[in-house]
Amino acid sequence: MRSTTGARRAGIGAEAGRRVRLGAAVVVTAALGLGLAGCNGYQSTSPSAARKHVAADGRTAAFAQGADGPVDCRKAKCVALTFDAGPSVRAPQILSILRKFHVHATFFTLGKNHVMKHPQMVRDMVAQGDEVETLTWSHQILTKISSSEIRKEITEGRDAVQKVTGVRPMLLRPPQGRTSSKVTAIARDLGMAEVVWSANGQDYRTTDSALIAKRILQQTKPDGIILLHDLVDPTNKGYNGTVASIAPIVSTLQARGYTFVTVSQLLAPGTPQPGKVYK
The missing domain is CATH 1.20.5 (Single alpha-helices involved in coiled-coils or other helix-helix interfaces)
Incomplete structure (x- = not known):
């Protein structure tokens, strides 16, 4: 026993x-x-890590200009506010709020039915000091289409912005944040970096502005990238609460000591590296 x-x-x-x-x-x-987003095998890079990657030719991204001079996000508590899918008829309202609070944002725009439909709004964004990048041409999910279609979606969206502003985008937001090793390889070939987010208001699911703001405020940390949308939903199921959420988000984060910068400024003095995915 x-x-x-x-x-x-x-x-x-x-x-x-x-x-x-x-x-x-x-x-x-x-x-x-x-460090991986999803199961497609791509690896994301934080803004703090990105600041160490200065371009081979010595170029550096521009620092944001604050009331007391350049804002160095290696020292300051920075956050990047981004808007997807515009410009829409709400863009002037968004720009007005940004002016009121003296902050700049990054707009990831759609070429078809947006940039080409509202070119003056895009120019107004640039004139105000905001950053205009691309969300592709028609918002196809890049992980679900062929390599040639991926390349077409990215280049046509990028070229639409360049045609209107004279500035060629370097940053791509993959629709719905869905990317893969194949997508990043094509982006690298096209000289573009990808940008996803770390704080999501889920404004596509609700019209409740207070809830959208609450979600962002709970998720935002230093070096954060905030996702909101410049879009109109005729069914009134989402997006229609976004504009009213912006002021409380910005004012509260400013009171917490945050400085708002564009995505490129968040990476400064580093520059966006083609093929990287920043989060």
């Missing part, structure tokens, strides 16, 4: 040890996966 009991105890001990090792392996695997 003793030998049988001892064997059982040894077996239980071995099984417990196996479970501990397995649990540790799962933890390590999860930790390694924290």
Whole structure:
């Protein structure tokens, strides 16, 4: 009996040890996966890491200009406010709020039915000091289309902005934040970096401005990238609460000591590196 009991105890001990090792392996695997977004095999880069990558020719991104001079996000508590999918008829309202609070934002625009339909709004964004980049031509999900279609969506969206502003975008926001190793490789070939987000108001799901603001304020941390939308939803299911959420978001974060910058300024003195995904 003793030998049988001892064997059982040894077996239980071995099984417990196996479970501990397995649990540790799962933890390590999860930790390694924290730098990955989704299961498509791309790795994201933080703004703080991006600041170390200065262009090979010595170029650096421009610092934001605050009331007391240049804002260095290596020292200041910075956050980037971004808007997807415009410009829409709401763009003038958004620009007015940004002017009121003396902040700049980054607009990831759609070429078809947006940039080409509202070119003056795009020029107004640039004139106000905001950054205009691309969300592709027609918002196709890049992970679901062919390589040639991916390239077409990116280049046509980028070229639409360049045609209107005279400035060629360097930043791409993949629609719905969905990207993959294939998409990043094509973006790299086109000389573009991708930008996703770290704070999402989910304004596409609600018209409740207070809820949108609450979500952003709970998620925002230094070096954060905020996602909102410049869009109109005729069904009144989403987006229609976005504009009213902007002022409370900006005023509250400013009271918390945050400085609003564009995405490129958030990366300064580094510059966006083609093929990288910033988050």
